Amino acid sequence: MKKQTLDLIKNINETTYIPTNTENNVFELFQLDTIADLRKVSRNFMKLYVLLNNLDNMTGLATNENPGIVKFGLENGNAVDVKDWLKGIGGILGGYVSKVSNKEAGKWYINDLTDGKIYKCIETHVSTSFDLTKYKDISNYGISDRLENLSNFRQEEVRLNSANGLNQQIFNLIAVGSLRIISFSNLGVKNEYETKFVNIPDWFCKNAVTLNFSAANGTGGAGGEVAECYFNATERSLSIFPSIRNGHIGNLQMTGQGITVARI
Known part of the structure; x- marks a missing residue:
C-alpha cells in the first residue's frame, strides 16, 4: 500500500483517477473550491511524498552499505543477537570492558580497549581497564594459539x-x-x-x-x-x-x- 500511495502522489496529474476513498482511509476525495485550495493541496501532497520517501529510507532493511531495520533470524543475510549467540555457545555476555565497572566471574566481556576479542572473567572485580590476569581468552584465535602451542x-x-x-x-x-x-x-x-x-x-x-x-x-x-x-x-x-x-x-x-x- 505504501508504494502504491507514493506512486500515486508522484505521478498525479489532471487525468489521474482518485477514488472517493481507499482501503483503511489512507486518503479520500474532497471538494476544492478555489485555485488556492488546489495549490495548497498540491504542496501538501509533495510534502507528504517527501515525508513518506524519507520514512521508507529509514525503515528499509539494513545492508552492509546502508543503515536500517535489522531482521533477526538464522537465514542468510539476517542478524543474530550477540546475547543469543553467546548463550548458544555456553556464555553469558557481561558487556564491554570499558563500559561495565562491576565485572562478574563467569561472564564474558568484549575487550574494546585493546584487541577487540572476547574474554571470560575469572575473578569478580571492579574496573573499567583490562587486566589480563583476571580474564581468560576464549576467542577462536586464543584457542587456536593454545592448540598450536601444544604441538610446538x-x-x-x-x-x-x-x-x-x-x-x-x-x-x-x-x-x-x-x-x-x-x-x-x-x-x-x-x-x-x-x-x-x-x-x-x-x-x-x-x-x-x-x-x-x-x-x-x-x-x-x-x-x-x-x-x-x-x-x-x-x-x-x-x-x-x-x-x-x-x-x-x-x-x-x-x-x-x-x-x-x-x-x-
Whole structure:
C-alpha cells in the first residue's frame, strides 16, 4: 500500500483517477473550491511524498552499505543477537570492558580497549581497564594459539657459566608444548655449598614453573655424589647444591634431569 500511495502522489496529474476513498482511509476525495485550495493541496501532497520517501529510507532493511531495520533470524543475510549467540555457545555476555565497572566471574566481556576479542572473567572485580590476569581468552584465535602451542617442539644445547667460575658447561633444553625439560650429563660442579648457572635462554624460562629435582654422580665422578637442584624460571638460573665430599680434591660431576611446565 505504501508504494502504491507514493506512486500515486508522484505521478498525479489532471487525468489521474482518485477514488472517493481507499482501503483503511489512507486518503479520500474532497471538494476544492478555489485555485488556492488546489495549490495548497498540491504542496501538501509533495510534502507528504517527501515525508513518506524519507520514512521508507529509514525503515528499509539494513545492508552492509546502508543503515536500517535489522531482521533477526538464522537465514542468510539476517542478524543474530550477540546475547543469543553467546548463550548458544555456553556464555553469558557481561558487556564491554570499558563500559561495565562491576565485572562478574563467569561472564564474558568484549575487550574494546585493546584487541577487540572476547574474554571470560575469572575473578569478580571492579574496573573499567583490562587486566589480563583476571580474564581468560576464549576467542577462536586464543584457542587456536593454545592448540598450536601444544604441538610446538624446540631443542637446544646451550653452554652456561656459573657464578663461581665454571664456564661453558653443557645443558640440553627441550620444549614440547607446555613441557620444559632440562638435563645435563657429567656436569662439573664445585665441591661446595652452591654452584649457580645463569642466563638460561628466555624461550625456555618464559612462564615456566619453578622446579626442584635431584642429580646423582656422573660417570667421571668419584662415586656417590648426590645433589639437590633448583630451577628458578624468574631468574633464569639453575642452582645445584651437592652433598659436599670431605677430602675430595677437584670438581664433582653430576648427571640429572628436571621436568616442569609452562603456562601457555
